[in-house]
Amino acid sequence: MKFAKRLDTVPPYLFVEISRKIAAKKAQGIKVISFGIGDPDIPTPGPVIEQLRATALDSINHRYPETDGLPEFRVAVSDWYKKRFNVVLDSDKEILPLIGAKEGIGHASFCFINPGDIALVPDPGYPVYSVGTWFAGGECHWMPLKEKNAWLPDLDSIPSDVLKKSKVMWLNYPNNPTGAVVDVGYFKEVVEFAKQHSIAILHDACYTEVAYDGYKPISFLEIPGAIDVGIEFHSLSKSYNMTGWRVGVAAGNRDMIDALMVVKSNLDSGIPNAVQYMGIEALKSTDEEIRTRNDIYQSRRDKVIEALEKIGLDVDPPKASLYVWAKIPEGYTSAEFAELILEEADVVVTAGNGYGPSGEGYIRLSLTISEEDLNEGIKRLQELNIPNKN
Numbered sequence: 001m002k003f004a005k006r007l008d009t010v011p012p013y014l015f016v017e018i019s020r021k022i023a024a025k026k027a028q029g030i031k032v033i034s035f036g037i038g039d040p041d042i043p044t045p046g047p048v049i050e051q052l053r054a055t056a057l058d059s060i061n062h063r064y065p066e067t068d069g070l071p072e073f074r075v076a077v078s079d080w081y082k083k084r085f086n087v088v089l090d091s092d093k094e095i096l097p098l099i100g101a102k103e104g105i106g107h108a109s110f111c112f113i114n115p116g117d118i119a120l121v122p123d124p125g126y127p128v129y130s131v132g133t134w135f136a137g138g139e140c141h142w143m144p145l146k147e148k149n150a151w152l153p154d155l156d157s158i159p160s161d162v163l164k165k166s167k168v169m170w171l172n173y174p175n176n177p178t179g180a181v182v183d184v185g186y187f188k189e190v191v192e193f194a195k196q197h198s199i200a201i202l203h204d205a206c207y208t209e210v211a212y213d214g215y216k217p218i219s220f221l222e223i224p225g226a227i228d229v230g231i232e233f234h235s236l237s238k239s240y241n242m243t244g245w246r247v248g249v250a251a252g253n254r255d256m257i258d259a260l261m262v263v264k265s266n267l268d269s270g271i272p273n274a275v276q277y278m279g280i281e282a283l284k285s286t287d288e289e290i291r292t293r294n295d296i297y298q299s300r301r302d303k304v305i306e307a308l309e310k311i312g313l314d315v316d317p318p319k320a321s322l323y324v325w326a327k328i329p330e331g332y333t334s335a336e337f338a339e340l341i342l343e344e345a346d347v348v349v350t351a352g353n354g355y356g357p358s359g360e361g362y363i364r365l366s367l368t369i370s371e372e373d374l375n376e377g378i379k380r381l382q383e384l385n386i387p388n389k390n
């Protein structure tokens with residue numbers, strides 16, 4: 001059988017490889033502790049599940065949903081944007097529900113990228129930005145995220161010949177995998193830059209509701225002029241512990257939302273209505289409920305950082321996101337170090353280079369792990385003997 005060349009353009013999805021390794025260990029009777037994927041272990045809130053139960057029984061919800069979602073869900077999203085970011089959006093024209101943010105992010109490239117076009121992609125970054133670009137026949141220009149630049153792309157270093165062919169710039173704050181956050185000043189520069197070079201901004205804001213120490217992440221759409229140049233992706237996955245239900249949204253520039261709707265309406269038939277009713281309920285969560293959940297992650301963050309520092313790793317505590325991004329000891333590659341931890345401690349961490357070449361020298365640990373496994377994982381890490389390679 002002959003498959004399309006585009007399948008050869010992408011590396012195997014990072015977590016598929018990791019799952020295989022865990023399965024192999026399990027088959028040997030070993031309990032592996034995983035700090036791998038960012039998939040909340042905390043259940044979906046009870047009232048949200050209650051909505052599923054109630055709306056699943058109504059046969060009107062057994063039929064095809066609309067691609068552009070239930071009007072009530074879009075209104076709930078626009079109300080949330082107003083309450084959370086003081087951003088006013090037209091729920092009919094500036095909001096599009098997604099089958100999880102990953103779906104919208106993957107499809108977005110089909111709206112902008114012709115073969116040979118360039119997408120500006122953060123490195124390290126969530127792999128779907130580059131994969132979507134390649135599937136659409138485009139090329140990626142990596143924008144390295146460096147600690148010395150506070151993990152923000154250096155806009156001035158993008159060569160002018162690259163800019164001429166660039167159609168979109170992907171950004172993601174709070175950031176996966178580095179845990180970095182962004183301020184209004186940087187986003188203002190991005191808006192100017194986008195206007196100057198006619199580049200669409202695609203901001204992935206999936207982690208705005210997971211934050212620590214009282215910090216409140218911002219939306220790109222808060223910036224004056226942002227809606228002229230970009231859209232933002234949100235996910236209910238991490239915000240409300242709903243990864244299994246598959247619901248997210250794109251919000252912002254109406255022409256861009258229209259374009260995404262053209263792609264989506266030809267390829268999918270929307271989110272099950274019952275799941276959208278769950279989304280409406282989730283968006284009613286109070287600040288207090290979100291804070292209580294984030295306190296759990298914050299205490300895990302602190303425990304993980306303490307353990308990593310004890311074994312000699314250098315960590316900057318993240319203000320947001322579900323991840324701890326740690327610099328590994330000199331002399332190891334990320335893959336070697338992750339392999340050492342897996343082989344010697346039966347603990348999974350993600351090698352930083354899996355998120356792009358600039359992730360080399362780092363590992364990522366996800367905080368979506370039960371207290372029991374977290375404590376066991378930390379114990380194993382602290383007992384680990386890390387040979388000095390220098």
Ligand SMILES: Cc1ncc(COP(=O)(O)O)c(C=O)c1O
Nearest residue numbers: 100101102126176206235237248
């Ligand atoms: C940066 C980023 N964007 C998007 C997603 C996907 O979110 P969803 O579950 O809504 O598809 C993830 C999931 O890990 C992510 O880390």
